[in-house]
Amino acid sequence: MNLLELFSGIGGFSLGLHQAGFTFDKVYFSEIDRHAIANFKHNFPNAQHVGSVCDITGTSIERPDIITFGSPCQNFSAAGNGLGLQGAESSLIRYAIKAIDYFRPDIFIWENVKGVLFERHCRDFWAIVKALADIGVYQIEWQLLNTSWVLPQNRERIYLVGRLA
Template sequence: MVLLELFSGIGGFSKGLEAAGYTFDKVYFSEIDKHAIANFKYNYPYAEHIGTVTEIESVDISQPNVITFGSPCQNFSIAGDGTGLQGKESSLIRYAIEAVRRFKPDVFIWENVKGVLFSKHCNDFWNIIQAFANIGGYRLEWQLFNTAWFLPQNRERIYLVGRLAEKCTGDVFSFPAPGGMHGSFGKDATPSRACGTITKNYGKQPNMGNYVLCIKPGDVYNGKLTPDQIKGLRMLTEVECERLQGFPDDFTKYGNYGDETKVISRINRYSLLGNAVSVPVVKAVATRIKNNTAIV
């Protein structure tokens, strides 16, 4: 099989698919961050970098069976400017839609922040669904996941899966995990907007404790730290961040820059991991796809 990772980052989709038992004869990836490209090349030396996603209409590659894309989330994020699909970064999903239209893969997977489900972005989300539906031939399903179901960090992300309808042998979602919001659109499905229904406490699991960005043994962050407590905090290490995202230790330590292997700086490793998908979530989604699709 052939994999195309768009907006690939460090290859979290590749890692998750691999963990789910997928094997690929060829991997293509599109990314513009030089450190992400270098790290991807280091960990997947057989993969081929195809440049920027904006050139997807003309790139010469083999027919991909699977296309993945965690398109930029800035304009959908709570911390962003709220411009949604009108924003410079988040509008880049149009190139992923074009890739699906051009290559007609057996499966595609989109990951993004839960902000796409907020009421103010509801029309944008439905426009994305409609764009994929207009390609024709795909059954679309989506669900909101939380990395906290697998690892000790609260990280809510939407996963949308498209599969060629004639290859579907069962549903991917709803996922058998606590409280997952989901929807579907296909031949036998009634579309629903799945927007504006996230509650304040959505995704919180009982007895999971409080997760922190900075940790100190024996201390729990409750949002009201004293100056003395703040002095005792430390940053998470790079390896701790890798583990919180489900990557192997030191996965982001090295990069291939041209013909030279270099150590990636600490600050860049934090950035790479912060932009990555959570590997166990991808594995879980990919496993469900594998078990319910004829060709994968």
């Protein structure tokens, strides 16, 4: 199996999937912060950095079976500016959606702050769901989960999962 982790940071999805028992032949990751890239490479020395998410569909990587992404949340966060998809950071999710449409992985997983479900972001959330549904080949489900169930912190996050229908 191949994994593509977008907005990878230091590799939280890769680590979590590994700890859940998944093994990957290839791990690709997209990140722009040089410190996060170095940390990811330290944690996963065989992983291949594929550059910015903005250029992901121009890379020549093997088709990923799973795409994961925790797209920037600043514009959806309760403490953020409230710009939602109009914000420079949160609007980057369009590149993840483009990658899903391009690669057609078996599964994709999106994680974000619960603020994406706030009333002021309701249209943005449904625009994201619609863009993913319009790809036309995925069954999509989501749930708000509290990370305190698995981590020593009390943080609610939305997880949206798509799988080939």
